[in-house]
Amino acid sequence: xxxxxxxxxxxxxxxxxxxxxxxxxxxxxxxxxxxxxxxxxxxxxxxxxxxxxxxxxxxxxxxxxxxxxxxxxxxxxxxxxxxxxxxxxxxxxxxxxxxxxxxxxxxxxxxxxxxxxxxxxxxxxxxxxxxxxxxxxxxxxxxxxxxxxxxxxxxxxxxxxxxxxxxxxxxxxxxxxxxxxxxxxxxxxxxxxxxxxxxxxxxxxxxxxxxxxxxxxxxxxxxxxxxxxxxxxxxxxxxxxxxxxxxxxxxxxxxxxxx
Amino acid sequence: xxxxxxxxxxxxxxxxxxxxxxxxxxxxxxxxxxxxxxxxxxxxxxxxxxxxxxxxxxxxxxxxxxxxxxxxxxxxxxxxxxxxxxxxxxxxxxxxxxxxxxxxxxxxxxxxxxxxxxxxxxxxxxxxxxxxxxxxxxxxxxxxxxxxxxxxxxxxxxxxxxxxxxxxxxxxxxxxxxxxxxxxxxxxxxxxxxxxxxxxxxxxxxxxxxxxxxxxxxxxxxxxxxxxxxxxxxxxxxxxxxxxxxxxxxxxxxxxx
Numbered sequence: 194x195x196x197x198x199x200x201x202x203x204x205x206x207x208x209x210x211x212x213x214x215x216x217x218x219x220x221x222x223x224x225x226x227x228x229x230x231x232x233x234x235x236x237x238x239x240x241x242x243x244x245x246x247x248x249x250x251x252x253x254x255x256x257x258x259x260x261x262x263x264x265x266x267x268x269x270x271x272x273x274x275x276x277x278x279x280x281x282x283x284x285x286x287x288x289x290x291x292x293x294x295x296x297x298x299x300x301x302x303x304x305x306x307x308x309x310x311x312x313x314x315x316x317x318x319x320x321x322x323x324x325x326x327x328x329x330x331x332x333x334x335x336x337x338x339x340x341x342x343x344x345x346x347x348x349x350x351x352x353x354x355x356x357x358x359x360x361x362x363x364x365x366x367x368x369x370x371x372x373x374x375x376x377x378x379x380x381x382x383x384x385x386x387x388x389x390x391x392x393x394x395x396x397x398x399x400x401x402x403x404x405x406x407x408x409x410x411x412x413x414x415x416x417x418x419x420x421x422x423x424x425x426x427x428x429x430x431x432x433x434x435x436x437x438x439x440x441x442x443x444x445x446x447x448x449x450x451x452x
Numbered sequence: 453x454x455x456x457x458x459x460x461x462x463x464x465x466x467x468x469x470x471x472x473x474x475x476x477x478x479x480x481x482x483x484x485x486x487x488x489x490x491x492x493x494x495x496x497x498x499x500x501x502x503x504x505x506x507x508x509x510x511x512x513x514x515x516x517x518x519x520x521x522x523x524x525x526x527x528x529x530x531x532x533x534x535x536x537x538x539x540x541x542x543x544x545x546x547x548x549x550x551x552x553x554x555x556x557x558x559x560x561x562x563x564x565x566x567x568x569x570x571x572x573x574x575x576x577x578x579x580x581x582x583x584x585x586x587x588x589x590x591x592x593x594x595x596x597x598x599x600x601x602x603x604x605x606x607x608x609x610x611x612x613x614x615x616x617x618x619x620x621x622x623x624x625x626x627x628x629x630x631x632x633x634x635x636x637x638x639x640x641x642x643x644x645x646x647x648x649x650x651x652x653x654x655x656x657x658x659x660x661x662x663x664x665x666x667x668x669x670x671x672x673x674x675x676x677x678x679x680x681x682x683x684x685x686x687x688x689x690x691x692x693x694x695x696x697x698x699x700x701x702x703x704x705x706x707x708x709x
Contacts, residue, residue: 269529276536280543287547291554298558301585305565305578318568325561328554356550 199232203240208250213388215241216257220390223265260386267374267381271398274371278405281364285412288357292419295328295343302329303340345421354422361413361424368406372432375399403429458492462500467510472645474501475517479647482525519707520643524634526706531630531655535662538623541616542662545669548609552676555604559591563601604677613670620666621686627659628693633703636695660688 202210218232233241245251302322309315315338322341323329330344344350375398382392406429413426461469477492493501505514562582569575579600583591592605631652638648667685674683 266525269533273529273532273536276533276540280536280540283540284543284547287544287551291551294551294554294558297585298561301562301582302565304581305562308569308574308578308581310570310574314568314570318565321564321568322561325564326557328557 203237208244208247209253211241211244212250212254212257215254216261216386217388217390219261220388223261224390224394257386260381264378264381264386264391267377268394268398271371271374271378271402274367274374275398275401275405277367278364278371278402278409281360281367282405282409282412284360285357285364285409285416288353288360289412289415291353292416296419298326299329299341299343302326306338306340343419350420354420357416357420358424361409361426364409365427368402368427368429369432371402372429373434375402376434399429455492458497462497467504467508468513470501471505471508471510471514471517474498474505474514475521475643476645476647478521479524479645482528483647483651517643517645520637523637523703523707524643524648527630527634527637528651531627531634534623534627534630535655535658538620538627538659538662538666541620541623542665542669545613545616545620545666545673548612549669549672549676552604552609552673555590556676559602559604566601567599606677606679608677609673610677613673617666617670620663621691624659624663624688625691625693627655628688628691629695629699631656631659632693632695633699636700637703663688 199214202214206214214232215238218238221230221232222228245254306315306319306322309318319331319339319341323331326341327347327349328344329341330347331339332342333339345354375395378391378395379399382388382395406426409426410428413424416422417424458473461473465473473492477498480492505511508514566575566578566582569578579593579602582602583593590604590608591602593600594603595601634648634652637643638645638652664685667683671682
């Protein structure tokens with residue numbers, strides 16, 4: 194908003210316009226936490242606040258104030274949930290790296306097997322490699338020597354799959370919560386608090402959630418291919434919203450004192 | 453709070469008891485999440501109490517509780533956020549512990565194979581192949597009984613682990629400090645609401661568990677790197693996180709807004 198327009202709104206605008214200006218100023222602080230980015234000076238804010246005279250003005254101001262509190266209340270929850278989604282994404286990334294690591298060991302072991310000059314010692318080494326690693330099984334093509342490959346049916350591989358499944362389940366649960374809250378924030382910014390800074394803030398957070406889940410999907414696809422399993426992660430936009438969610442469930446004390 | 457107790461307070465309780473019940477209901481909403489919340493009051497009962505304290509001489513008592521509730525709402529999400537960051541650190545360490553254990557098994561397998569070569573020349577060649585593999589950056593050669601083997605270097609993940617542990621300590625200190633402040637706000641003289649106290653207890657249990665988990669994972673990684681002496685876990689109780697005058701001044705500033 195240009196300074197000239199602000200001054201004009203302060204001089205000639207209706208009280209409703211002035212309240213919106215005040216709330217926009219507050220929204221910029223609540224979404225950037227940067228005191229340098231204020232639209233209004235302290236004096237201008239005080240003038241608007243003191244200009245609230247009629248019951249209608251006060252009612253309108255208080256209504257917006259309640260929705261600001263509500264927005265902040267839920268917005269904090271989204272920040273927490275995004276951090277938790279990131280944590281599970283990190284765990285999945287480590288699983289991907291571990292798959293790579295196992296493959297690397299498989300290749301080395303197979304290369305080392307080819308160095309044995311005699312069949313007997315190669316077989317002995319192969320048996321030991323299978324026994325020690327507990328990750329591989331024997332693989333042999335007709336006319337070729339046997340080698341080791343990943344054993345998807347081994348207990349350890351099954352454990353890895355179970356661990357990955359648990360991580361994905363936890364991640365889905367957090368993502369579902371995130372989707373619901375962002376939908377609530379969307380409802381608030383569309384219907385109750387039509388201020389650009391909040392809308393932009395909510396859109397950015399939603400984009401972040403979408404991207405995090407997109408990255409998770411790439412990892413899950415990789416894991417499915419490598420471990421021959423069928424794990425699934427629901428993309429952000431396909432997470433179903435429960436029927437009974439509404440901002441109207443917000444209690445009037447359930448908000449943050451930011452204004 | 454069970455329903456019959458709430459009903460009894462509504463019927464025969466004092467204004468103060470009713471106001472406290474109202475705040476208990478508010479706290480229940482604020483501590484449970486959307487569909488899982490179990491409010492103590494129905495909307496009608498809530499309205500009944502609201503109407504009561506608007507004209508009651510106990511209104512200052514309500515304002516006092518409301519003021520501390522404001523503080524609670526300000527700090528509660530901060531605690532949750534920092535706990536989530538600590539959770540992230542603990543997952544990183546735990547994942548690395550799993551990876552380093554697998555790496556140790558892999559190297560054990562390679563070392564066993566090395567001992568089966570009938571001649572030194574082939575053994576050296578095999579050792580060289582394994583060393584130059586993709587893991588070369590993370591392994592080192594060492595001698596045992598006159599023979600060379602491979603093991604994870606002691607330096608492996610060192611900086612990462614120390615960095616994460618430092619982050620775990622910082623986050624633990626921060627969360628413990630905020631929890632001290634929440635305990636201060638919910639003590640007998642201020643906002644003695646059970647739902648908030650339960651939340652604080654729950655968060656502190658989670659904090660201790662995550663803090664210790666970080667160190668346990670670091671110990672596993674150390675062991676896999678060949679470090680035999682287990683690092684000591686600085687006791688949680690010794691982390692100094694008292695409420696300072698500075699904290700109280702900041703809190704006053706927030707409550708005054």
